[in-house]
Amino acid sequence: MDIDPARRNKKPRLLLETEREKLDEFVDSIHYSARYNDDKFEYRHVQLPKNMLKKIPADYFDSAKGTLKLLWEEEWRALGITQSLGWEHYEVHEPEPHILLFKRPLNYQPPLQQ
Template sequence: MATMDIDYTRRNKKPRLLTDSERDKLDEFVDSIHYSSRYNDDHNEYRHVQLPKQMLKAIPKDYFDGARGTLKLLWEDEWRGLGITQSLGWEHYEVHEPEPHILLFKRPMNYQPPTH
């Protein structure tokens, strides 16, 4: 797999956080989110996260790319707000367009979180 750059034009300009009522609508789906095993190439490790299809109907419209009909590329604060839980360093880099409920994530191999 070639290294893929992230198309930041497919994101909101800044993270758009969920309101409490929006988050409440998503809570019922969190236990049904499926996380793939990790796989890798020479540079990155990858995983995909499969959201329950019904969950897409509860996600706010401004999280979607109207032209593509899929979710935008989400900032970490946005995907964590949806209830996706994974360790640090993962970046949402693509949506699998034939199956828009599948989000693709990557992070550098041997990622080490910054120490403060």
């Protein structure tokens, strides 16, 4: 379940302040699932308000699929998604493109800061 680099921007595309302001009204309506896991990863899904997708810049979307690209951490955090460290956006639920799927290794420990 590796991340396909072709489904991401080559490098994080940060939001302009004006773009971020358009998303602020939706942040409190973002829904976070409970965590669930298999033997390697823990998972969660994040449900964005459907109307929020209309305010996200076009270059965050995969034009071939009509869904969001796989987002770098800087990108999903800029959208207003808040999670602890270590989460990686690995898939978009195509039938419901406002649902983003995240994973991180089981028992993830953030690196120690020095």
